[in-house]
Amino acid sequence: MHIKKNDTVLVIAGKDSGVRGKVLRINAKAGKIVVEGVNRVYKHVRRSQRNPQGGRLSKEMPIPASNVMLVCQKCGKRTRTGARYLEDGSKERFCRKCGAGIGPIAPARQAYAKKRP
Numbered sequence: 144m145h146i147k148k149n150d151t152v153l154v155i156a157g158k159d160s161g162v163r164g165k166v167l168r169i170n171a172k173a174g175k176i177v178v179e180g181v182n183r184v185y186k187h188v189r190r191s192q193r194n195p196q197g198g199r200l201s202k203e204m205p206i207p208a209s210n211v212m213l214v215c216q217k218c219g220k221r222t223r224t225g226a227r228y229l230e231d232g233s234k235e236r237f238c239r240k241c242g243a244g245i246g247p248i249a250p251a252r253q254a255y256a257k258k259r260p
């Protein structure tokens with residue numbers, strides 16, 4: 144999965160194409176994500192103890208992760224992400240457009256650390 148929770152993403156396919164939003168939830172197994180304000184549906188709810196008024200409830204439904212691209216915080220463009228090892232052997236995601244790091248994805252491992260002379 145190229146997307147993580149709290150990423151800002153741009154929807155590039157589907158009915159909400161062009162909408163920007165924050166990632167609220169991830170379902171890695173299904174390859175789906177929930178993005179704030181994207182794929183909103185109205186759920187009709189009956190009167191109940193918890194919801195004495197009943198009525199319509201607006202909520203976001205999951206969309207395929209392949210329908211979005213990450214928006215880079217550095218360059219502001221939509222971009223693919225890459226993964227690379229840093230000097231200390233930890234792994235991070237990075238922006239393929241400007242090369243800025245976008246946070247760690249794995250802790251440091253000696254085997255991947257650059258050996259110093």
Ligand SMILES: [Zn+2]
Nearest residue numbers: 215218238241
């Ligand atoms: Zn960038």
